[in-house]
Amino acid sequence: LTIMHRGLYLVRLALWQMSDPQSSVMDECTLSSLPFSSLNHPSFHGTPSALTPDSSGSTLGPLSSHAPQGDGLLYGQPPGLQGVVRMDTDRMGGQIMGYPYLPYSPCLSGAASDRAAHVLHQVCPREFSPFLPPPPPGLLRQPPQKKSLSKDSMEYRLRRERNNIAVRKSRDKAKRRVQLTQQRAIQLQEENHGLQALITQLTQELDTLKQILSQRHLQRRDNNLAEDESY
């Protein structure tokens, strides 16, 4: 079991790394264009999604609120709900080598967005709105109750397996993206150093020339003065 496991993993990893993004060149700048959307909205909860078995999940509710270290009080409780903020990258055929990959997350700031998202989730959560009158009940299913796929159903396993594949693919893509960003940052840094050196050199040259010019100027003025005197 595990041997196969490792073997297959190695194969996948090797193949992945073989892809070898030779982005080393990428000439000068580029990157400016940032076709990134941002900040999706939370959307509602009541949608049980098509792939939900008997919901006998392994969440193991209790025992989750003591936060051992002083990690800043965070990480204490197991939050719930996820994926409220997305970034909608890709969506054009898996373009990884396309430059605009830097601004991955739309909320480059606080890292608190997740928790914020959760809060937001709890704030405007449930149904359409508590302020609006309930829509005609004949047009919406309160509990959509799509399909309660049993855990051992073939359909369920098929869906799970497909999703697992998608997940692996997506994570590989994310990893590549991060690596590219890192490479790019390093490259940019080196480029920066080169440019700084060039600027230093140019500045020195300029200073030299300016000095020469001013000396000529003085010299010429002296000459003129001499001529005036001799006049």
Added chain:
Amino acid sequence: LTIMHRGLYLVRLALWQMSDPQSSVMDECTLSSLPFSSLNHPSFHGTPSALTPDSSGSTLGPLSSHAPQGDGLLYGQPPGLQGVVRMDTDRMGGQIMGYPYLPYSPCLSGAASDRAAHVLHQVCPREFSPFLPPPPPGLLRQPPQKKSLSKDSMEYRLRRERNNIAVRKSRDKAKRRVQLTQQRAIQLQEENHGLQALITQLTQELDTLKQILSQRHLQRRDNNLAEDESY
């Protein structure tokens, strides 16, 4: 077991120092110091680790080999095993804002070090060595059988909860790191543009001065010629 452990650790350390990708440039400022280790070894399998319950995992073995689309044949089988390459960042209090965070992955360049690790893995894998005679069985436990923590034991839940907290923390850190890298890349890019502009300006200035100087030169020579003539 632990002997091999330490031995492999040394090997790993050596490999790390051998790899050292960006030894080429990067001399100037920061970023050069790469406190990132790399190349962990896989270590053995039979060790149930201290935190392993009845192993009634939800792996759900079968049904896992059809790879629907043409995703490149990868992502087909459910691999197993993980964490072959580590980087051992942090380890100083969670420093995130310190610059040296770019080289997250230790294999920024050829990505061959990973393969090397894997190879190493397959080369010296299983037990102490197939070539050595088995050590006195009284001194080593074949299946260490640390503790078969039951899934519902308090100890198990405590460990799980602690690990969950650590995982959340680690992932937050990773996310912050990625975001910082992106920010940094963007900032570097802007800086690059600024430097480019400066270079353009300096070059123009230099050209102008050079022209002026050459003109003065010509003028002075003409003057000299005139004087000579009038002489």
Added chain:
DNA sequence: CCGTTGTTGCGCAATCGCTTT
């Protein structure tokens, strides 16, 4: 509207690296 693929947070298990015993 429904089904499929892509993302993402989370928990689990395996391991690693380091400290303590």
Added chain:
DNA sequence: TAAAGCGATTGCGCAACAACG
């Protein structure tokens, strides 16, 4: 010196969405 303990990482599967088609 070896083993135990513990936090940190990471691959993986699951479930809930999100985005398309």
